[in-house]
Amino acid sequence: MTTHANELAVDVRGLRKQYGDVTAVDGIDLGIRRGEVFGLLGPNGAGKSTTVEILQGNRTRDAGEVSVLGSDPASGTRAWRSRVGIVWQDESAPAELTVRETVRHFARYYPRPRDPEEVIGLVGLEAKAGSRIKSLSGGQRRRLDVALGVIGDPELLLLDEPTTGFDPAARRQFWDLIRLLSEEGTTILLTTHYLEEAEALADRLAVVAQGQVVAEGEPAALRGRYGTEATVEWTEPDGVPRTERTDTPTRTVAELMHRFDGEIPGLKVTRPTLEDVYLRLTGQEDAR
Numbered sequence: 001m002t003t004h005a006n007e008l009a010v011d012v013r014g015l016r017k018q019y020g021d022v023t024a025v026d027g028i029d030l031g032i033r034r035g036e037v038f039g040l041l042g043p044n045g046a047g048k049s050t051t052v053e054i055l056q057g058n059r060t061r062d063a064g065e066v067s068v069l070g071s072d073p074a075s076g077t078r079a080w081r082s083r084v085g086i087v088w089q090d091e092s093a094p095a096e097l098t099v100r101e102t103v104r105h106f107a108r109y110y111p112r113p114r115d116p117e118e119v120i121g122l123v124g125l126e127a128k129a130g131s132r133i134k135s136l137s138g139g140q141r142r143r144l145d146v147a148l149g150v151i152g153d154p155e156l157l158l159l160d161e162p163t164t165g166f167d168p169a170a171r172r173q174f175w176d177l178i179r180l181l182s183e184e185g186t187t188i189l190l191t192t193h194y195l196e197e198a199e200a201l202a203d204r205l206a207v208v209a210q211g212q213v214v215a216e217g218e219p220a221a222l223r224g225r226y227g228t229e230a231t232v233e234w235t236e237p238d239g240v241p242r243t244e245r246t247d248t249p250t251r252t253v254a255e256l257m258h259r260f261d262g263e264i265p266g267l268k269v270t271r272p273t274l275e276d277v278y279l280r281l282t283g284q285e286d287a288r
């Protein structure tokens with residue numbers, strides 16, 4: 001295998017997928033660099049899982065060019081598959097096996113797997129290593145899914161809503177795992193509904209809505225590009241609350257200072273959060 005430093009790990013142009021009348025993916029372009037953590041954000045039904053499944057070669061596409069680690073997933077070989085780790089949105093491991101048996105079993109499918117005990121530790125399942133899968137909680141099962149996604153020591157890891165069902169501590173532990181894998185050079189694509197997760201982990205992210213990319217870039221840049229307008233709130237002397245949206249909040253506050261000649265009652269200046277930007281981009285602004 002030849003690796004080109006500037007070669008994209010994932011290169012998608014004009015991807016389309018139709019299910020009957022439903023256009024699930026409507027002309028998506030994505031470029032994920034090697035070593036990058038890339039977040040795919042979007043509301044329910046946006047086309048995230050469909051895209052991830054096409055990248056893994058598990059679903060056919062109707063149109064578009066797709067290259068994943070230099071191969072077209074539609075004709076991916078077994079050797080290619082072993083270089084791609086995946087955590088599906090809906091996973092089901094055999095219920096009667098223990099965690100350790102399952103991780104060891106899956107390790108045998110790969111030419112150069114990670115150490116099963118190490119992986120069990122990485123996902124925080126040491127205490128459950130000898131337990132049957134059917135006895136695990138939902139979040140513990142999800143951790144096992146993540147373990148099975150990384151056991152083959154993949155070059156590219158595709159994670160479809162990996163932290164759904166995780167408690168806050170498990171989510172933090174998962175974030176640490178993603179950072180560790182990223183430091184080791186793994187390219188990671190993750191879909192998520194959690195803005196703070198995308199912001200914490202992703203070098204770049206794409207927001208998809210109705211099968212199209214509506215915004216793409218570094219999380220901070222996205223917020224800067226779409227979220228410049230600030231909101232200034234204060235209370236008038238007669239007790240009436242006022243709100244003003246403005247690109248120049250400093251000027252507004254200066255004017256208020258002049259007018260009030262002292263403290264401005266109830267003064268608050270807020271910038272849109274990434275979540276505000278996200279809801280606006282995906283047309284869900286009224287959901288707040």
Ligand SMILES: Nc1ncnc2c1ncn2[C@@H]1O[C@H](COP(=O)(O)OP(=O)(O)OP(=O)(O)O)[C@@H](O)[C@H]1O
Nearest residue numbers: 019022023024042043044045046047048049050051
């Ligand atoms: N096998 C299928 N048959 C028919 N329609 C499908 C199928 N899979 C997905 N769809 C439809 O395609 C659209 C995109 O679905 P997809 O699962 O890719 O969205 P998603 O972004 O992963 O959503 P979620 O956040 O809920 O997981 C939806 O309208 C969905 O109903």
Ligand SMILES: [Mg+2]
Nearest residue numbers: 048049050089
């Ligand atoms: Mg999905």
